[in-house]
Amino acid sequence: MQSICAVEGVTAAGIKEGKYGLALIKAEGTAAAAFTKNIARAGPVILMQERIKHGRLAAIISNSGCANALTGQRGIDDAVEMASIAAEELSLDPREVGVASTGVISRYLNLPLIKDQCHRIAPLLERSPLAEISAAKAIMTTDLVEKHSLVRREGFTIGGICKGSGMIAPNMGTMLGYVYTDAEISASDLQVALKTAVKRSFNRVVVDGDTSTNDVVFCTATSTAGKVPLNEFTAALEECCVSLGRQIASDGEGATKLIEVIVRGARSEDEADLAARTVVGSPLVKTAIYGEDPNWGRIVAAAGRSGAEFDPEKVSCWISGSGLKAAVCERGVLTEDLKTAKASLAGREVQIELDLAAGNGKAIAWGCDLTEKYVEINGKYTT
Amino acid sequence: MQSICAVEGVTAAGIKEGKYGLALIKAEGTAAAAFTKNIARAGPVILMQERIKHGRLAAIISNSGCANALTGQRGIDDAVEMASIAAEELSLDPREVGVASTGVISRYLNLPLIKDQCHRIAPLLERSPLAEISAAKAIMTTDLVEKHSLVRREGFTIGGICKGSGMIAPNMGTMLGYVYTDAEISASDLQVALKTAVKRSFNRVVVDGDTSTNDVVFCTATSTAGKVPLNEFTAALEECCVSLGRQIASDGEGATKLIEVIVRGARSEDEADLAARTVVGSPLVKTAIYGEDPNWGRIVAAAGRSGAEFDPEKVSCWISGSGLKAAVCERGVLTEDLKTAKASLAGREVQIELDLAAGNGKAIAWGCDLTEKYVEINGKYTT
Known part of the structure; x- marks a missing residue:
C-alpha cells in the first residue's frame, strides 16, 4: 500500500462515473483540518470549519464534479445532508463525518446521485492497495495522475492522498488532501502540527496563484500505534504533505516542469x-x-x-x-x-x-x- | 500635437537604431517623480531618487535597449555619466537632467553610443508633432504602439508619453512615463499630485504582475500658464496618467483584449x-x-x-x-x-x-x- 491504507484503521472506497466521483474513507480518531484562506468559501468549508472544532472524525465523504461553491445557504444545507448520507450508511454520528467537494462552481449538489453512489460503495470499504487508489481517483478532476504519499517512522506511519492541479477549467478546481496516521496524538497537538506542515507544503505550492473556494486538508489520527514524540511526528507530517504538494505542482495544468x-x-x-x-x-x-x-x-x-x-x-x-x-x-x-x-x-x-x-x-x-x-x-x- | 509638445516650453527629439533608442526632452521647471517599488532598482532609479529631491528638471535623457539594471556601482556611475552627456550637449546643470533606461538587464550601458546618439539628436530638438512621436518611439522596446496622452483644461494643459507592455522578453521591460504641464505648481504640490495620479493609474495596471527594476514617471511643470487650482490640476493629471496606463494594458504582451x-x-x-x-x-x-x-x-x-x-x-x-x-x-x-x-x-x-x-x-x-x-x-x- 502506498498511502492511506498503509495506516492501521483506515478503509477506503471510491467510484468515478464520468465527471462525477465519490470517495469514502472510514477511520475513527482525533482530527484536525486546514482550510482555504479565500473569504469566498464553499458550503462544505463553512460547515467543516465549525464541525472540526470537536476534534474528531470517523469518516470522510468527498465528491468530485460539483464544488457546491457560491451556492449560499442551500450549499451549507446540502453539505449537512451529504455528511448525513455517509453517517447513515456507515452508522456514524453525522457530526463526525468530514465533507468536501470539488468541481464546477455555482451549481447545486446532485444529492440523489451522491446518495446512490454512497450506498453502492459503502459495502466496498476495505484496507487494500486498490481501495486507496479508487479513493484517490474518485476525487480527481483535471488531475492527470492520482497522488499518494507514505512516510514510515519507527513506531508510526503517516499516509495521505490528495488532488489538485491549479484552479481548474471548466470552472475552478481545488486542493483536497486527506492524511491519516496511526500515531496517538491529541486533537490540539494535531492541529498545531498540521498548521505547520500545511504552511510548509501545500501553502507553498503555486500553480497559478489563484486560491480555490474549496481547499481543505483533513488529518485523522487513529491512535493504534500509541504515543510518539511530537517533534518527530510534526517532521514526518511535513514530509508527507511536502510530497503531496510537490505532486500537485508537478501535475500543474499544462506543466512540463x-x-x-x-x-x-x-x-x-x-x-x-x-x-x-x-x-x-x-x-x-x-x-x-x-x-x-x-x-x-x-x-x-x-x-x-x-x-x-x-x-x-x-x-x-x-x-x-x-x-x-x-x-x-x-x-x-x-x-x-x-x-x-x-x-x-x-x-x-x-x-x-x-x-x-x-x-x-x-x-x-x-x-x-x-x-x-x-x-x-x-x-x-x-x- | 497629441502629447508632450502640446505643452509650451517642451521640445523633444528621438532616434531608434535597431534595438537601441535614445530620447531627449528639454523643458525647464519644477519636477516630481514616482519610482518602482521593487527593491532591486536599476542604476538610474537609484540616482534619480536622490536627484529629484531638488524638485527641478531641465531635461530628460532616456535610452532603450539596455536597462542598466543589476549592474552595481558601475550602473550608478554610468547613469551619472549619461546625465552629464545630455547636460553638456544642452549646456545644462547635470543634476537637473532626468535619466532613465529600459531594455536588457545585467548589461552595462554603451556610453559611446549614447553620447553619439545624443550629439546627433540634440540639434533636432523642436516642438512639433513629429518630435513627440520620435521621442515616444525612441523609448519603445517590445511595445507595438507608441503611447500619447493629452488633457486640456481651461488655463492649462497636461501631455505625456510612455512605454511599457509588461515585463518584456528577451529579459525585462519597464514602464517609463514622461509628463509635462504648463501649469505653475510647486515641486511639493506636484509630488503629492503625481503620487495620487500614479496610484490611481500606472499602479493599477497589471499585465503580468511582475514589477520592473526600472519603472519611473517624471512630471515637469514649465509654469508658463501660471497658477491653477490644485484640485483641478490633480484631477487632470490623473486623467492623463489613466489614459497612458490604459494604453499600456491594451498593448500588454500577447493581449487581444x-x-x-x-x-x-x-x-x-x-x-x-x-x-x-x-x-x-x-x-x-x-x-x-x-x-x-x-x-x-x-x-x-x-x-x-x-x-x-x-x-x-x-x-x-x-x-x-x-x-x-x-x-x-x-x-x-x-x-x-x-x-x-x-x-x-x-x-x-x-x-x-x-x-x-x-x-x-x-x-x-x-x-x-x-x-x-x-x-x-x-x-x-x-x-
Missing part, C-alpha cells in the same frame, strides 16, 4: 516564504523556465518585489537540474556559466536556489512552468 | 484597489476573458483572496463590452443572462464591474487577457 525554489539567507522564515512563493509564481520566471532560459534577472526581480528585505547587490543564485548545477549570479555579480545553467533546465525537474545574504530564514516553494497549454486549458475550453 | 475592472462598495479605496488589481491580475480571469467565457465564479474567487473584506453572498457582478451589459450575479445569486454576458466579451475592450456591498470604496484597475502569445513571447524566444 516541476520548479522548486529554495530561498535561504532571508531575514526570517516568513520573508523567505514570501520570496520563494513570489519567484515560483512569477509568470516571467515560469515562462523562462519553460523556454529553458537561465534568466536570473527575472528571479532576482521577482524576489525584489516580494516584500522580503535584502540587498540585491549581495544576492547569489544557482540553477540546477539534470544532474547539473550552475551559479548564475554570485553576490550580485553575473557569472558566465550560463551554458551549464541552460543545460540544467532541460529536464523534468528544476531547482532554483537563492541566497539573499540577509539572515538565516529559509523556505522552499514549489510550482511549475507556464505554457501555452495552461492558456488553452483555462481559456479555450469555455463553459 | 483590454480589461477594465471597476470595484465599488468596498470598505475603503485601498480594499477596492486590492480587489480590482487581484481580479485583473488573476490568470484564471485573464484566460476566461480570452476565451470569452463569462465565468463570474473566477472573478468572485479572485476578489475573495485579495484581502478585501466582504460577504460573498452579497456581491453583484456585471460584464460589459461591445455595447452590451449583463448582470451575471446579483447579491450572490447567479442570473441566467450568461448569453448576453458572453456576447459582451466579443470585442477589444471588456469591463467587469463588481459591487462588494461592504462600503463606499471604489477603484478601477486595467489589464489584459492572457494568451498563448504571452507564453510564446516570454518563453519561446530565449536570450
Whole structure:
C-alpha cells in the first residue's frame, strides 16, 4: 500500500462515473483540518470549519464534479445532508463525518446521485492497495495522475492522498488532501502540527496563484500505534504533505516542469516564504523556465518585489537540474556559466536556489512552468 | 500635437537604431517623480531618487535597449555619466537632467553610443508633432504602439508619453512615463499630485504582475500658464496618467483584449484597489476573458483572496463590452443572462464591474487577457 491504507484503521472506497466521483474513507480518531484562506468559501468549508472544532472524525465523504461553491445557504444545507448520507450508511454520528467537494462552481449538489453512489460503495470499504487508489481517483478532476504519499517512522506511519492541479477549467478546481496516521496524538497537538506542515507544503505550492473556494486538508489520527514524540511526528507530517504538494505542482495544468525554489539567507522564515512563493509564481520566471532560459534577472526581480528585505547587490543564485548545477549570479555579480545553467533546465525537474545574504530564514516553494497549454486549458475550453 | 509638445516650453527629439533608442526632452521647471517599488532598482532609479529631491528638471535623457539594471556601482556611475552627456550637449546643470533606461538587464550601458546618439539628436530638438512621436518611439522596446496622452483644461494643459507592455522578453521591460504641464505648481504640490495620479493609474495596471527594476514617471511643470487650482490640476493629471496606463494594458504582451475592472462598495479605496488589481491580475480571469467565457465564479474567487473584506453572498457582478451589459450575479445569486454576458466579451475592450456591498470604496484597475502569445513571447524566444 502506498498511502492511506498503509495506516492501521483506515478503509477506503471510491467510484468515478464520468465527471462525477465519490470517495469514502472510514477511520475513527482525533482530527484536525486546514482550510482555504479565500473569504469566498464553499458550503462544505463553512460547515467543516465549525464541525472540526470537536476534534474528531470517523469518516470522510468527498465528491468530485460539483464544488457546491457560491451556492449560499442551500450549499451549507446540502453539505449537512451529504455528511448525513455517509453517517447513515456507515452508522456514524453525522457530526463526525468530514465533507468536501470539488468541481464546477455555482451549481447545486446532485444529492440523489451522491446518495446512490454512497450506498453502492459503502459495502466496498476495505484496507487494500486498490481501495486507496479508487479513493484517490474518485476525487480527481483535471488531475492527470492520482497522488499518494507514505512516510514510515519507527513506531508510526503517516499516509495521505490528495488532488489538485491549479484552479481548474471548466470552472475552478481545488486542493483536497486527506492524511491519516496511526500515531496517538491529541486533537490540539494535531492541529498545531498540521498548521505547520500545511504552511510548509501545500501553502507553498503555486500553480497559478489563484486560491480555490474549496481547499481543505483533513488529518485523522487513529491512535493504534500509541504515543510518539511530537517533534518527530510534526517532521514526518511535513514530509508527507511536502510530497503531496510537490505532486500537485508537478501535475500543474499544462506543466512540463516541476520548479522548486529554495530561498535561504532571508531575514526570517516568513520573508523567505514570501520570496520563494513570489519567484515560483512569477509568470516571467515560469515562462523562462519553460523556454529553458537561465534568466536570473527575472528571479532576482521577482524576489525584489516580494516584500522580503535584502540587498540585491549581495544576492547569489544557482540553477540546477539534470544532474547539473550552475551559479548564475554570485553576490550580485553575473557569472558566465550560463551554458551549464541552460543545460540544467532541460529536464523534468528544476531547482532554483537563492541566497539573499540577509539572515538565516529559509523556505522552499514549489510550482511549475507556464505554457501555452495552461492558456488553452483555462481559456479555450469555455463553459 | 497629441502629447508632450502640446505643452509650451517642451521640445523633444528621438532616434531608434535597431534595438537601441535614445530620447531627449528639454523643458525647464519644477519636477516630481514616482519610482518602482521593487527593491532591486536599476542604476538610474537609484540616482534619480536622490536627484529629484531638488524638485527641478531641465531635461530628460532616456535610452532603450539596455536597462542598466543589476549592474552595481558601475550602473550608478554610468547613469551619472549619461546625465552629464545630455547636460553638456544642452549646456545644462547635470543634476537637473532626468535619466532613465529600459531594455536588457545585467548589461552595462554603451556610453559611446549614447553620447553619439545624443550629439546627433540634440540639434533636432523642436516642438512639433513629429518630435513627440520620435521621442515616444525612441523609448519603445517590445511595445507595438507608441503611447500619447493629452488633457486640456481651461488655463492649462497636461501631455505625456510612455512605454511599457509588461515585463518584456528577451529579459525585462519597464514602464517609463514622461509628463509635462504648463501649469505653475510647486515641486511639493506636484509630488503629492503625481503620487495620487500614479496610484490611481500606472499602479493599477497589471499585465503580468511582475514589477520592473526600472519603472519611473517624471512630471515637469514649465509654469508658463501660471497658477491653477490644485484640485483641478490633480484631477487632470490623473486623467492623463489613466489614459497612458490604459494604453499600456491594451498593448500588454500577447493581449487581444483590454480589461477594465471597476470595484465599488468596498470598505475603503485601498480594499477596492486590492480587489480590482487581484481580479485583473488573476490568470484564471485573464484566460476566461480570452476565451470569452463569462465565468463570474473566477472573478468572485479572485476578489475573495485579495484581502478585501466582504460577504460573498452579497456581491453583484456585471460584464460589459461591445455595447452590451449583463448582470451575471446579483447579491450572490447567479442570473441566467450568461448569453448576453458572453456576447459582451466579443470585442477589444471588456469591463467587469463588481459591487462588494461592504462600503463606499471604489477603484478601477486595467489589464489584459492572457494568451498563448504571452507564453510564446516570454518563453519561446530565449536570450
